[in-house]
Amino acid sequence: MTGLAVVTGAEGFIGSHLVEALVRRGHRVRAMVLYNMYSSQGWLDTVDPGIREQVDVVFGDVRDPASVLRLVEGAEVVYHLAALGSIPYSYAAPRSFVDTNTIGTLHVLEAVRACRTPRLVHTSTSETYGTARTVPITEQHPLQAQSPYAASKIAADKLVESYHLSFEVPAVTLRPFNTFGPRQSARAVIPAVITQLAAGARQLRLGALAPTRDFTYVTDTAEAFVALGTAPASAVLGEQFNAGTGAEVAIGTLAADIARLMGRQADIVEDTQRLRPKDSEVMRLVCDASKLTQRTGWRPRQTRDEGLRKTIEWFCEPGNLARYRPGEYNQ
Ligand SMILES: NC(=O)c1ccc[n+]([C@@H]2O[C@H](COP(=O)([O-])OP(=O)(O)OC[C@H]3O[C@@H](n4cnc5c(N)ncnc54)[C@H](O)[C@@H]3O)[C@@H](O)[C@H]2O)c1
Structure with a gap:
């Protein structure tokens, strides 16, 4: 698949590296950048101009269903990374985490359902597992919300699961461990x-x-997203995949x-x-990424x-x- 790839959270840390990886593979990229009055495109302002010119930036907000619907139209694959990610800030402003991470994901699901988008790659986090009960952590490990951030992500992951099972939304969830x-x-x-x-x-x-x-270098995490966005549907849809070393x-x-x-x-x-x-x-x-390796060939480089x-x-x-x-x- 090298058609139109939509990325939310594209101006962020992992999102900007994912945009670079997608453009290098020949994708057209439509990037959602959180609306702000300074016209800042975050880290996309700093990427190589040759890459930047391949990217169609759309200002928006995942908390707004209309802006997400417009964003997703015509996409072959949607990579949904937009989120609030700071655990300490989630103690101070938990409601904004539910609004962005959970309700925002609901809006993405509604949009891909309405537009019949062929694939959604949703972003979870290893924080959803809580302190490991068994190591390395496989996708079968129980989920435990030890912060409002983790709770908002578990809720989002479960919405993705429910939209796959209820409405056959072709979604897959990547659960990255710590990325740097x-x-x-x-x-x-x-x-x-x-x-x-x-x-x-x-x-x-x-x-x-x-x-x-368990720390993964950011270009490897970006490649894990691409692996799930491009793998055969039967190998990945409806499932969760850990990525770590x-x-x-x-x-x-x-x-x-x-x-x-x-x-x-x-x-x-x-x-x-x-x-x-x-x-x-x-x-x-500590991550067990063997499922991702077996299904897609991904491994950290x-x-x-x-x-x-x-x-x-x-x-x-x-x-x-x-x-x-x-x-x-x-x-
Ligand atoms: N960094 C890690 O170690 C790590 C590990 C596991 C999972 N993740 C997940 O990966 C994704 C990307 O994280 P990151 O580390 O690049 O963080 P980041 O904060 O750099 O990126 C998140 C992006 O989401 C955008 N955003 C926030 N609220 C938004 C809204 N309402 N509408 C649209 N965009 C909005 C931000 O502007 C930002 O660009 C997140 O979903 C995060 O939970 C990160």
């Missing part, structure tokens, strides 16, 4: 570490250091690894401001160290670093 790379918000741990070290901090201020995560690392160890790669020395401290309520902190996430080196290089470019506020706690 250029353009990521500094609310995420890897940019938080790199930007503080790049600014010369002698003390790294982070959230909880003991939880473990299977490698587990504690946040404190990861921070020390990044400092080593950057040749910096810093004390790593837990900043109480960044700690989550005890039972809300997801303590362990970048090792964590290769990905970290590229990410460090990108963040250390002065023009890129200037977009961040090292040391400030970023929800």
Whole structure:
């Protein structure tokens, strides 16, 4: 399939890398950018002009059903990434997470149903599993909402499942584990570490250091989306797929690894401001992506160290670093 691909959340971290991957594969891309009065196209403002000119940007809002219906018309595949993703902000503004992540997904489902779009790739998250009860985590693992963010995503995933079973909407769900790379918000741990070290901090201020995560480089996550958008329908529709590497690392160890790669020395401290309520902190996430590999051939191409080196290089470019506020706690 190389027809019209629609991407929501296209101006964001993963969305902008997905847009690049789709254009390189010869797709026409229609990109929804959240309406704002500054005409900002987020990270799409920074992509290579040769790619940018292949992208038709449409300002809109997934909370508005009319804007989603207009967006989806004529699409061969819809990649739905638009969401609010910050767990701390979901404690402060839970209603906006339901409006964007859950109701927004309902609007996307209604639009693809009305337009008979041949495929919807919906974005879930490993946070829907909560702290792992068994590792590595397969798609059979129970879901547990340890934050309003996770709850809004579980609700969205279940709406997708229900529209597939009730109305035969041709949808598939990708459940990425933690993703990192250029353009990521500094609310995420890897940019938080790199930007503080790049600014010369002698003390790294982070959230909880003991939880473990499974980190995938962003171009690999983008390829997982493309794999589900282009696989034979019978291999993927109506199902959920994890994407991750299977490698587990504690946040404190990861921070020390990044400092080593950057040749910096810093004390790593837990900043109480960044700690989550005890039972809300997801303590362990490790991915079993064998289902995605078996059905589509996808596998991560970048090792964590290769990905970290590229990410460090990108963040250390002065023009890129200037977009961040090292040391400030970023929800
Ligand atoms: N980054 C990760 O580690 C990770 C892991 C698992 C899942 N995900 C999921 O991947 C998707 C992309 O996340 P990201 O990390 O690129 O975050 P991001 O915040 O960079 O991207 C989200 C995008 O959604 C847009 N958006 C927000 N509200 C909107 C609205 N009402 N209407 C239209 N657009 C809206 C934002 O402008 C932003 O561009 C999200 O669905 C997220 O839940 C991310």
